[in-house]
Amino acid sequence: MKIYQWIVIGLISLNIIFAISDESTQIKSVTFIGNKNIKSKFLLNIINIQNKTFFTDQSFDRRVIKLDAISIKNYYLTNGYLDVAVVDSFRISENSADIYFRIMEGKQYFLKSINISGNYSLKDEEISSILNLRKNKPFNPVSIQINRNRLDDRYFEHSKLFTNIKIEPLVSDSVIINISIEEGPDILIDKIYIEGMNVDLDSNLVYRELLFSKKERYVKSKIDLSQRKLMEIGIFSMAAITPIKNTTNDSTVNLVIELREMNRREILSSGGYYPITVNEGVDQVIALAGDIAWKDRRVLNSVSSFQVKSSLAIPFEAGYQYPRFAFDMLLSNQWIFGFRIPSELKGFFQSFRNYNQDDGIYRYGFQLANILRLNDRSYIRAILRWELFDDNKRDNKNDIENRSFRLVARFDKSNNPIYPSKGYVLNTEMISVGGVLGGNRTYQKIDAGIQSYVTIRKRSVFASRIKYGMIFNWKDNYDIYESLLYDKFYLGGSSSLRAWDPLKFLTEIDPGTDLVGIADDRVIPKGMLTRLLVNFEIRFPIYGLFGGEVFIDGGQLTDRKSNISINDIEWGKGFGVTISSPFGPIRLDYSNHLNNKNINNGKLNLGLLYIF
Numbered sequence: 001m002k003i004y005q006w007i008v009i010g011l012i013s014l015n016i017i018f019a020i021s022d023e024s025t026q027i028k029s030v031t032f033i034g035n036k037n038i039k040s041k042f043l044l045n046i047i048n049i050q051n052k053t054f055f056t057d058q059s060f061d062r063r064v065i066k067l068d069a070i071s072i073k074n075y076y077l078t079n080g081y082l083d084v085a086v087v088d089s090f091r092i093s094e095n096s097a098d099i100y101f102r103i104m105e106g107k108q109y110f111l112k113s114i115n116i117s118g119n120y121s122l123k124d125e126e127i128s129s130i131l132n133l134r135k136n137k138p139f140n141p142v143s144i145q146i147n148r149n150r151l152d153d154r155y156f157e158h159s160k161l162f163t164n165i166k167i168e169p170l171v172s173d174s175v176i177i178n179i180s181i182e183e184g185p186d187i188l189i190d191k192i193y194i195e196g197m198n199v200d201l202d203s204n205l206v207y208r209e210l211l212f213s214k215k216e217r218y219v220k221s222k223i224d225l226s227q228r229k230l231m232e233i234g235i236f237s238m239a240a241i242t243p244i245k246n247t248t249n250d251s252t253v254n255l256v257i258e259l260r261e262m263n264r265r266e267i268l269s270s271g272g273y274y275p276i277t278v279n280e281g282v283d284q285v286i287a288l289a290g291d292i293a294w295k296d297r298r299v300l301n302s303v304s305s306f307q308v309k310s311s312l313a314i315p316f317e318a319g320y321q322y323p324r325f326a327f328d329m330l331l332s333n334q335w336i337f338g339f340r341i342p343s344e345l346k347g348f349f350q351s352f353r354n355y356n357q358d359d360g361i362y363r364y365g366f367q368l369a370n371i372l373r374l375n376d377r378s379y380i381r382a383i384l385r386w387e388l389f390d391d392n393k394r395d396n397k398n399d400i401e402n403r404s405f406r407l408v409a410r411f412d413k414s415n416n417p418i419y420p421s422k423g424y425v426l427n428t429e430m431i432s433v434g435g436v437l438g439g440n441r442t443y444q445k446i447d448a449g450i451q452s453y454v455t456i457r458k459r460s461v462f463a464s465r466i467k468y469g470m471i472f473n474w475k476d477n478y479d480i481y482e483s484l485l486y487d488k489f490y491l492g493g494s495s496s497l498r499a500w501d502p503l504k505f506l507t508e509i510d511p512g513t514d515l516v517g518i519a520d521d522r523v524i525p526k527g528m529l530t531r532l533l534v535n536f537e538i539r540f541p542i543y544g545l546f547g548g549e550v551f552i553d554g555g556q557l558t559d560r561k562s563n564i565s566i567n568d569i570e571w572g573k574g575f576g577v578t579i580s581s582p583f584g585p586i587r588l589d590y591s592n593h594l595n596n597k598n599i600n601n602g603k604l605n606l607g608l609l610y611i612f
Contacts, residue, residue, distance in 0.1 A: 025060035028096040034103040038079070045458045046075050049099060060097040065090065072101060080108045080138030082171065111139040112174035118181035121158040127179065130154060131167075139175040156220035161187040161243060161253060187218040187243075190252035196259040205303055206230065206257065208335070218243065218253060230259070232342065232373065233334055234305050235297045237262045268293045273583045273608040276313055278320050279354070279486035280431075280445075281527055282503060283467075283495040285320060286608035289313035304333040316608055317493055319502045324352040344369045354484065355503055355525065361484065362390040365402075377412035389484060400481060403437035406430065414453055418584045418609065421461045425451040441481070444472040449533075451612050460540040465612045467533040470561055474529055488527025491555045494605035496533055498553055498591040499572025501603070506557050528557035532564050535611060539578070547578040547585065551611075552594070570595050574603075584609040 027049055032040045047068035069088040076084040083106030091098045114133055116124045128134070130151045132143040144167060155163045164182040169175050192214060194206055209229040211222040223241050230239035238260035243253040271290035278285055291311035299306045307330045314323050332344040349364040365387030372380045382405075389400040407430045414423035427449045434442030449467035456462045469489055482488060486503075493502030503525035534554040542548050554569040574591025587607040 025092055025095050025097050027060055028098050030099045030101075032101050032103060034105065037081075037105055037108070038076070043072060043075070043101075046071050047458075060090070060092070065099060069101060072103065074142060076103070076105065078138075078140045078142045080110060080140065081105050082109050082139070082141070083107060109139045109171060109175050111135055111137055112176055114177045114179070116179045116181070118183065119179075120183055121160060122154060126154075127151065133177060139169070141169065144169075153220060155183065156218070159186040159188075159217040159219060160184055161218055162245075162250075185251040188252045189214055189216055189218055189255055190246050190249065191254045192257065193254065194257045194259065196261070198261055200301060201261075205233070206259070208340075209233065212255075223255075228373075229340075230257075233303055234332070235261055235264075235303060262297060264298050265294075265296050268295055274313065275609070276315065276324070278315060278317070278324075278352075279490075281486050281488045281490050283493075283533075285315045285317040285493070285495050287313040287315040287324070288608075299331075302333075303335075304331060306331050316606060317495065317502050319356045319493075320353075322353040324350065326350045342371050342373075344371070354486065357483075364388055364390075374411070377410070377417060379410055381408040382406070383408065400484065401439045402433060402441070402485075403439035404431055404433045405437065406432075414451075419580075420453040420463070420610075421455045421459075422453050424453070427451075441475075441478050443474045443478070445487075446470055446472075456538070457540075460538065463535075463537045463539060463610070463612065465533070465535040467531070468564075469531045471529040482527055483524070486525075486527065488529060489531035489557060490525050490527050491531065491533065491557055492525070494587075494589065494607040495611060496535075496553070497555050497570075497572055498551070498574055498589050498605050498611075499593050499601065499603055505555060505570075526557075529559045530557070530561045530564060532556045532569065534569065537611070539610070542577075545580045547580065549576045549578060549587075549589075550574070551576070551589070551591070553591070578610075587611075 030044065030047070030049055032043055035043060048064050048071075049068055065088050069086045073084055073086045076086075083104075085104040085106070087102045087104075089100045089102070091100075111133060112135070114124070114128055114135060116127055119127060131147050132140065148165075148167075151165065152163070155161075160183050162184045164184070166178075166180040168178045168180075170178065189212060192207075192210075194203055197203065197206065210226045211229075212219065212226065223243075227239050227241055230236060236259050238258070240258045242256045242258065244256055246252040246254055269290070269292045272288075273286050274289045275284040276287045276289065289311060290313075291309055293307050293309035295305060295307040297305045307328075309326075309328045309330070311326045311328075312323055313326075315321060327349045329347045330344055331346075332342075334340060334342045336343055345366070345368055347364075347366050349362070351360060351362055353360055365385060367383055367385040367387075369381060369383045371382075374380070385402070385404050385406065387402050389402070407428075409426070409428045411426040412423075414420040414425055427447075429445075429447045431445040433439065433444070447467065447469035449465060451463070451465045454462045471488065474488075478487075490503045491497050491505035492500035497505055504523070506526040506528065507523045508526040509523060532555060535551065536553075537549050537551040539547060539549045552571060552573050554571045556564060556569050558564060571594035572591050573594045574589055576587050576589035578585040578587050585608075587605070587610070589605045589607065590602060591605070592602040
């Protein structure tokens with residue numbers, strides 16, 4: 001607990017230092033004048049400067065005020081106020097500034113009609129939808145500029161590469177939009193040129209990644225996906241496909257594929273804050289990790305890559321703060337027997353300690369993995385794994401053998417992987433252990449969750465998460481492995497329920513312990529076969545790099561899925577302070593039980609990155 005106390009003292013001291021040393025002019029108030037039709041609270045949400053409050057304090061910056069005046073004008077334009085004018089001014093007195101935005105709103109214009117001519121490939125309704133034009137609604141000229149490229153891309157998808165689009169708004173008492181389109185001919189691919197390719201590489205490895213060929217129609221989605229597939233080979237740092245108009249034929253283009261190859265062999269290293277899996281039934285925790293690897297991207301002049309990597313990770317979760325060493329050898333290729341099946345064959349060795357244990361554990365084995373990438377952060381992954389666990393406390397070494405098949409899917413539709421403010425993320429993992437694969441045990445496990453993010457105010461975010469997991473066909477004699485493997489579901493700690501000690505949402509007494517004067521380290525976590533986890537957070541800025549969060553966590557563990565009930569969820573509440581860093585937010589959370597207010601059980605948790 002002393003380390004947390006020092007952290008809190010340090011944060012308070014920094015805040016005091018900043019407050020004392022900052023003698024610059026601070027913004028005291030923001031006032032809008034003349035805004036009759038749009039309320040001030042809406043305008044506050046679109047500007048960077050804010051009224052001074054207990055939680056917010058901003059330095060005066062003339063450039064920011066000018067940019068905010070432009071933002072206000074654009075907001076009015078999007079609502080049909082085409083004649084709007086915004087004048088900014090300020091008054092400074094005793095190191096504080098009052099900001100004023102004087103707004104001349106003018107008339108609000110509505111879109112009366114949309115006239116489209118020359119379009120054959122796209123319907124009128126689709127064009128209006130792409131440009132976000134709606135009759136009898138406020139005319140929005142900004143959306144036309146923003147969505148113009150989307151309309152061009154839609155025509156590219158129909159092989160109309162040289163379409164000429166003219167958009168003319170006629171403004172009187174209302175607005176009439178005239179859209180004139182010259183689609184031009186369907187464009188075919190004439191020739192394909194490859195530039196920047198090494199002489200010892202076979203050009204077929206490029207051609208087999210292409211989703212188009214000569215004499216076919218130009219389709220933009222096929223071009224974009226082909227570029228991505230070329231990058232996935234793992235030997236190019238750049239793969240650009242550019243259409244060049246054919247001077248001898250207006251209906252054809254030549255495609256130039258420009259490649260830039262990475263170093264064939266090199267030593268790679270990385271470090272930072274990473275989420276790692278410490279046990280199967282425990283939510284991922286954040287660790288300070290670093291690794292070094294040697295990589296050959298073209299083994300025996302093929303496009304198979306081979307990598308040898310060693311890594312060291314130190315989890316920040318209490319009870320796991322012991323270095324975890326890993327050594328991996330990885331062979332990967334995008335093609336197997338003429339089929340494009342991105343695959344990895346990995347041999348691994350790991351040395352670590354389990355939760356609050358003094359003895360080390362060795363884990364080693366092999367796994368074959370295939371991955372289907374949907375985009376940069378979404379994928380479907382299949383894994384076939386064989387592994388052995390060596391516990392130094394056991395007389396019979398290597399007596400714990402796992403053979404499993406896993407299907408992992410992640411669909412990430414959030415706007416930012418580190419500081420999400422809108423969107424959602426879906427996660428699903430299905431595991432089948434043993435059965436026809438063999439091994440010590442046979443059971444099945446499914447774990448699914450959804451995370452969502454909604455901006456509720458300027459830079460304030462409401463985040464929520466629900467996770468539900470079940471284990472099937474578990475036998476009682478499998479429990480003897482739990483002190484080593486932690487395959488059941490557990491709750492508690494900075495990554496799940498912050499009002500409870502790590503993994504100790506449910507506990508039991510270590511077998512063989514004298515019940516008189518039981519020490520805390522003999523009270524061990526107890527896992528269950530079904531888990532429900534619910535988290536709600538509001539994240540908001542405070543000052544500079546400092547932010548805050550208030551949250552409610554809820555969870556339930558049971559061996560019978562029929563017992564899962566909203567009424568039986570145990571809740572914890574709390575608040576936290578965050579500090580933005582290049583690697584993501586650093587969290588200090590304080591929480592306690594919500595169900596039983598008589599229990600004095602406040603917990604401090606230090607975490608890296610948001611809990612989800």
